[in-house]
Amino acid sequence: MSAMETTTALPKIISVDDHTVEPPDVWQSRLPxxxxxxxxxxxxxxxxxxxxxxxxxxxxxxxxxxxxxLGDWWLYEGLQRPLTRLDTAVGYSRDEIKLEVITYEQMRPGSYDVPARLADMDVNHVQSAVCFPTFPRFCGQTFTEAKDHELGLLCVQAYNDWMVEEWCGPQAQGRLIPLTLIPLWDAELAAAEVRRNAARGVRAVAFSEIPPHLGLPSVHSDDWDPFLAACDETGTVVAMHIGSSSRMPSTSADAPPAVGSTITFANCCFSMVDWLMSGKFERFPNLKVMYAEGQIGWIPYILERADVVWEENRGWGGVADKVHRPPSELFTEHVYGCFFDDAFGLKNLDAIGVGNVLYETDYPHSDSTWPKSKEVGEAQMGHLDADVVERIVRGNAIDLLGLTPDGLWGGPR
Known part of the structure; x- marks a missing residue:
């Protein structure tokens, strides 16, 4: 079969990067x-x-x-964090989206309500979706930065229970795929939480793209090994969203948000080089990592450069004793790039690898392609063969996340 022009429609999408806005009772109904x-x-x-x-x-x-x-604000210890239009912008014109506080009544119900979310997924040609958190931030930094880590651990566990039992519970019909958090301040506790959730079918956990930005050890240290061993053992994917280091790329204190928005991929780029040069993929051969919302067009050059450095400079570069294969080979076996709007990356897909690319819609954020993800996908992937499109839009996600052949989460119902 030739390219998309001979197919009737884009396959149903499995989005590996959407978002949930937590309902007000997530912690109040679960904490002591x-x-x-x-x-x-x-x-x-x-x-x-x-x-x-x-x-x-x-x-x-x-x-x-x-x-x-007036807006609705989350309070936690001394933190005061409002809901904003950027948390849930779908349904608004791009020109109407600005940095403003909102209430739950002013957001699209699909942001926090499961039946409404499924309806919005239907509108957008999406079958299944992985959702990152909002109030905890993309990898649970909110609880890591808190003073009381006993409470922080309970908050992490409460969020994970809500994610598995309610957000991805029976109402979701297998269409919402759980992504859980860990207590980032303790790798042993993190490992235990990975195993607790893996036992109930979870196959993805959020992590920071650059942990030292959070005051945590880097992936070059051995500190994370208990957590990584648990992920390796259980087949749990390490999912890193842009901004999961609590430091979006920018150039100066007075740079407007448009500067950072243009270079959002930068932290993913730095992070991927960290992982490729860390030796962790050889120590933990089943480990998989994915970069949500990082796009993919930048990947070919970084792989080329990493291979050159490894080949020519690994002796004095400090990696000869732990990275024994070209970084591009490690990438192929362990790393996944995620995109929703990257025509350049798709034109250079051969240099990335069809098996290393995942699709996303970013609902309900301002960058989301909702409700036109099908049309956007068809326009950008029209030059690709239908079997390649199927792998990008859903097949790779099914394999990576251990979904059913139909693309559903097979965990607790």
């Missing part, structure tokens, strides 16, 4: 009573001021009765 006043909870309050410059998000909550737009 003694933690309800310090654990995550929501209030409605006015906004005093808000900025997002140099990759830093700074909201300030007003006091009751103050002037300013």
């Amino acid at each position: 009573k003694k933690y309800l006043d310090t654990g995550p909870r929501t209030v409605r309050a006015p906004l005093k001021e808000i900025s997002f410059l140099g990759g830093r998000f700074k909201p300030v909550m007003g006091a009751p009765g103050d002037d300013g737009p």
Whole structure:
């Protein structure tokens, strides 16, 4: 069969990067009573001021009765974090999307409600989806930065229970694929949480693209080995979203958000080189990692450069004793790039590898291709053979995440 022009439609999409906005009761209904006043909870309050410059998000909550737009805010220890339009922008014109606080009533219900999410997936030609968190941030940094790690661990476990039992529970009909969190501050506890969730069918866990930005050890150390061993043993994929180091790429403190938005792939690029030069893929041969929302067009050059450095400089470069194969070979066996809008990457697919690419829709964020993901995919993949399109849009995700042949999560119903 020739390219997409001879097919009737894009195959049903399995999106490996969507997002959920947690309902207000996720932690209040699961934490012990003694933690309800310090654990995550929501209030409605006015906004005093808000900025997002140099990759830093700074909201300030007003006091009751103050002037300013009302929004719903998450409170946790001393943290005050509002819901914003950027958390859930689908349904709005791109020109109408701005940095503003909102309430749950002002967002699309599919952001937090399972039946509404499935309906929006139907509209968008999406069969199944993996969802990253919002309030915990992309790999649970919110709980890692908190003072009380006993409470933090309970919050991580409560989120994971909600993710598996409710968000991906019976109402989801196998169409929502669980992605869980770990207590990043303790690799042994992280390993235990990976195994706890793997026992109930979870095959993906969120992690930081650059842990040292969070004050944590790098992947070049041995500190993460208990966690990585658990992922290797259980077939749990390490999923790293752009921004999961709490530091979006930027160039200066006064650079407008458009600068960072243009170079969002940069942390993924740096992270992938870390992993390829770490020796971890040879120590943990079943380990798989994926980069959500990093796009793929940058990958061919980095692989070429990494191979040259490994071939010519591995002696003085400090990797000869732990990286015994060309980085491009390790990439092929262990790394997956994820994209939703990357025509250049698709034109250079041979230099990346058909088996190393996953598709995403980024619902409900401002970059999302919802509700036109099918049309976007058909336009960008029209030059590819139908079997290649099938692998990118769903086949690779089925294999990587251990889904049923029909593309559904086979865990608890």
